[in-house]
Amino acid sequence: MKYKVLGKTNIRVSSFGFGSYRVTSDSRDHYKALRLALRSGVNLIDTSSNYMDGKSEELTGLLLESEPGVRREDLVIVTKAGYIQGRNLDIVNRRASEGNPYKGVVTCSESLLHCIHPEFLSDQLSLSLERMKTAYADVFLLHNPEYYLSYTTGLDQNTLRKNFYAGIKEAFEHLETEVKKGRIKYYGVSSNTFVEKPSLRNFVSLEMLHTIAQEISADNHFAVVQMPMNLMEKNALVNYNLQKGEKSTLRFAASNNYGVLINRPLNAISHNAVTRLADFRASERNDYKHLASAYETFRKMEDNFRNFYIHEINVTAQQKETFLKNLNLTVIIRNSMSALTAPNQLTELYDYGIQPRLNLITEFAQSVAGDDASFGLKMNEYSRQLDRLITIMHNLLAAEANRRNSKIHSVLDNYLPSDVQGFTLSGKALYMLSSLPQISSVLVGMRKASYVEDVVSVSDLEPLPNPEEFWFMEK
Template identity: 35%
Template sequence: LDHCLHPEFLEDQLERSLERLNLATLDVYLLHNPEYYLSWAERRPIPLDEARQTYYQRIRLAFEFLEQAVADGRIQSYGISSNTFPEPARSYTFTDLNCIWQIAQGISPNHHFRWVQLPMNLLETGAATEANLPDKQTALQFAQDHQLAVLVNRPLNAFRQESLIRLADVLPPNYPATPEEVSTAVDSCIQLESQFANEHLAGLKLDDETNQQLLDYLAVGRMLEGNWGGFGTFQNWQDVKARFILPRSQTAVEFLSNRPDLPDETALWLDAYVEAANILLAALSAFYQEQAAKRMTRILETAVSADPEWQAKTLSQTAVRALRSTAGVSSVLVGMRQQRYVLDILAELEHPITVKERTDSWQQMNEQSKQ
């Protein structure tokens, strides 16, 4: 992923933003994910001290440009959005909020560095629990002490062991599936896929490229054989199914269904395969859905145990309430693409809260969620 903080690039992007928005001045200008440089440097590998020296020099140059943009009247203030503010200080990609503050102070005591954006949720608690700054402060505490506004992103999308966990209620499946049932469904699909390759494909009289594509696309069973238990979370499985498995298999099924010369025996095979694939996908979805329902219940119970004031009607409301009731959090950024998500969050915002220091609650959440 290409990434740049050079002043010339920022100049171009700032002018484009002003033009698109038809504005003379932006309220806030955020530098997003400067730590991409550190990820790149780690893969090289570049010694950590050298990489960090370059990293903060790049940020210094960007801040000098942004201070000039403030002086020019094109922005009012600026900040940094980084996923690595909450990381342990020993992490190669850690972004040191104190170091960034010192850079801003070095440019001008009256600097306009005012904003910090970072991830924080019920499973990723580092912003409130990782003491990675001087005087054993967390990023949230440091920001609060230095009057930095904190924007929390990913309040409902947590990453744990490189898997995405959606912090929202999941209902148990109507018909749970055992591992044995999933394995049986996989075997049924594989048998039909072998039957297609050995008994039906040659009779279609297609070119070699189309033959291979059909074999690759009509392979739900073979794709899942030995792998179906490794998707990690219900959300990951749903994404793989929606983005990869279904589009490929549906393309092949439609191709065969639309052939006017499709032999009757192949049409019968196709009906059987579609039914078998649907049974397999439904069984695997039920398997992961049941796991997710149990996990979401545990997370909700853990959150309420960590802080009874976080209890709400839904897990998503609990996740948002935990953040908006925590001192130091200025705004919680929730991405919502469906009306029911919006209604869920609007209902939460109607609930009165007490904003206060909740480090102990977050620490308890952190410890219990790892058990």
């Protein structure tokens, strides 16, 4: 594993960090993946109070508590605050109902609020440290403060920005007190709009944040920024949006010795669609005739189940309505097909749209089947046909994604040494990012051991001698 210095913090961090956006303390696989990453040389963990409703931070705490070989002083823990959803939303709503609301709360939707007011940040940090079983965070980031700019209404642009940066200054001043208390070592900002055009309504200027921090103290602890960047989203480096068009955000950060963390290195957002920068494995070759046949077989089986439970099972009307509401997997699959472009999207659909309903179908059916031995056989066949349909869909999506990826491979290979040209697309994408000297650490979602292994495969490579050649030459 290669290591870099995290800007003016002088903290030595692994060139790849463990991104914890979708990991949870409920998963043994996630625990094993984090443990493997640390054993492989990763020393930076990036998490947030809202990731998996706090269970991401709890995973870090669980590992610190359970692994005697893991020492807190060997880790660099980065966490964030700002989002209000899930358990945080309950806390905020309860305070409001008691007549003691947090100040500075911005409403984004019924289920999502946002806040960076000092009192809120203080309470959030306390909860984060408790979940992570640690006395301090190495880095504490304001999480996407641009939500204030996006969702505040009734103000002209000048007033909006004036209020926004006043709120940032107030937050920074508070975080300096947290440094003095020893609860954090450094602080910073994670923003998706650092890299955008200054004319954008919710643009966050690193130049302005730098000025604010200097106004507070020349010896301030504003030291780390986080932003998105990948093979398709290059603005962090190529969009000269600061110092009157003289520097990009990445160059400005480097010239002022800020540590830079890169997120979404493998998930590119373009035209409101997400492209996964990875190769995919297919278990067999399938065509659309296979898909049509598997879909029709599963549809008929689901119809038979529906008719059986409507006419044969003696349950209440409410029970029947609940059951039939979930016995609609063919509809969910059919309505989703046109939007799926890669196997990872299918996995999301299965994990969050299909599997929960399948569990409810199975539990309900078992509860009313009694000792009917034939039910088990029917349910097994139903699950088997669903698995067959999902497998064919995966194989077709994998083949199509890999065909698209072949073009990206061809472009990248023009800039890569021969010993790297055989790597996976994700490996190449990560290598291209980590080769940029302005980047301190690339944050990678490593929910599985195989993801950790993919990162490790490129972690010891020497950086490209002229990495910017690709970033500026290729669109």
